[in-house]
Amino acid sequence: MTDITVLLPDGSERKLHEGATVSDLALDVGEGLAKAALIGEVNGEEVDLSVVLSDGATVNIVTSDSDKGLETLRHSTAHVLAQAVLEIYPGATFAIGPPIEHGFYYDFAIPDGATLSDETLEDIEEKMKEIIAADQAFIRGEASVQEALEIFVDHPYKCEIIQAADSSEIDAAEVISFYRNGTGFVDLCRGPHVPSTGKLQHFKLMNVAGAYWRGDEKNPMLQRIYGTAWANKKQLKDHLFRLEEAAKRDHRKLANELDLLSFPSELGGGLAVWHPKGSQVRKLMEDYSRERHESGGYKFVYTPHLANAELFHTSGHLDFYSEGMYPPMEMDNGEYYLKPMNCPMHCLIYRAGTKSYRDLPLRLFELGTVYRYERAGTLHGLMRIRGFTQDDAHIFTSEEGLAEEIAGLLEFVVSVLKAFGFEEFSFNLSTRDPEKSVGDDQIWEHATSALEEALNAHGLPFQMKLGDAAFYGPKIDIDVSDAIGRSWQLSTIQLDFNLPERFDLRYIDSSGERKRPVMIHRALMGSIERFFGVLVEHYAGAFPAWLTPIQVAVLPVANGHEEYAKDVLGKLEGEGFRCEFYRADNPLGKRIRDVKTQKIPYVLVVGGDDVSNGSVGVNARGSEVERGVPLTAFIERLRTEVDTRQ
């Protein structure tokens, strides 16, 4: 028997008997590794542990510690899900079941168009546990296209995949691979898989949902089951815990609990009314935005909510986006539409007088409320809404001035977002899709490189999104990470060569020539409503002192302290702080609990000591109670906190 030599990732070599598998190698390295091994990576290719190694191969043993291992684990769990569903529902057929972030899903068609519901998940989960307890081996097989079509003769979706693979040039030569486990289950699969179902212990089925076959709404709708799967019990538990924590931050729940806003059904879907507390926060957000725009050289404008159809013909919205617009209102002299965007009206403002190069860049800003007809099933709290307000600006600049304007904009955007407690940003640069765009190549190239240079000049790393631009110009999108690491796309800076053309916008340059300005659409918060929702989730409802609807709650210990407490209240209100008074009709502990549930940052408790000393007891959110703090000291402290937006 001859030996072979394989190379490990750390550079070391290992001698094995000829015919040794990846599994044998893992065992040779150590029993622990052999037990943890899920798949191998041989010369960069992911393979089953049962694969026989060849001399000189570079081999990496993949465990669930790595992303690849976890992905395999999830993929294999998806197979077990399919196996369970096919066993429980005779005649059911299955489509695709890939690993996804945190888990996996699998799509099924249940006979006679039957559907699955959440209650059935428990039964399916039980069946999966049986399959896992049986520790069935995943056995790979290979077949020709013809053979594969015979194996999956009862499963039309699988056949469609096989035929698609056969017809695509890349995969034409490839054999069709499949995996068997247990007595009857076989699934079309590229692999690799974990060696046996016993490796798949820590999973949970999450929910069922409809999903179109191949993601196309023209195709039949399948039943999709989502699940999560992890390397160990702790990881699974932690994941479920994180989901619970995220649910606690849900802006729809907090908006209700904190009395910020509501979505009365009589109003219609996707439309909100803002209660006083939510409005207070929103007003502060808007005030801050206005303040920054004012000092940033923007001109404030106002435009109506309605416009004649003619405007949206000129802008092209009726040609391109009419499906997303509310239907027209018939009026005496024609049709009127609710505006889905502010830009056409801002173009009218630009066009209202002859512009000189000296007027550029002209920055028009509006908190403009727009209405978009979002499909009923897509509405989602404040995140997807039908009537919303954009912190919208349109900047008209010369082509030469573009780079500088973009550079300034990037700085502006980041600086404003930082005030709302966001620290991590990521940038995406979307480029032209030649199939779906207007304008000549040179301008696109120039504009795209202006965006790229601006990002580079600020040392901002960015991702290129090829072909992701709007039809009218390239753009930079800015994502922020929130307090629990979720990413939200907020800001956008989009160049537009189309609207200046459609509205025939001009300026006179220094040599007296008429030129076309470039238009930049940009929004920082994007939709104020959505941004508010993101903030609620980011802060978990505990707004910082400058933004919170109520900054201070004043609680007398007993009735006898009420007069002094009112005095404290009056002084705080005199300083412009937003306060609420809680008279001593309930035990102190109860009142403290009430205000804490409302996430009010400062609770001032005043009793006998304070009356004699002119002090307050300060119970600040997230810190220890302080007694005997001079009122003036507290005022100063809150003033600083508010002014610096801590």
Next chain:
RNA sequence: GCCGGGUUAGCUCAGUUGGCAGAGCACUUCUCUUGUAAAGAAGAUGUCGUCGGUUCGAUUCCGACACCCGGCUCCA
């Protein structure tokens, strides 16, 4: 728009195999007067999402619609 689930008091939810509904919290009043996360008592509160149908009778069964939730699709 599509698939599945849902809608009962201000909030969170229980309930009725068809006979006009209930808890906790909140609210009102009274008592207690409190030093840091739930004092006690009493009281009031509902077109059981809307409209139609079946029925002697519908909150309950059926249908349509509205709105919400989880996804799919879409997102200028």
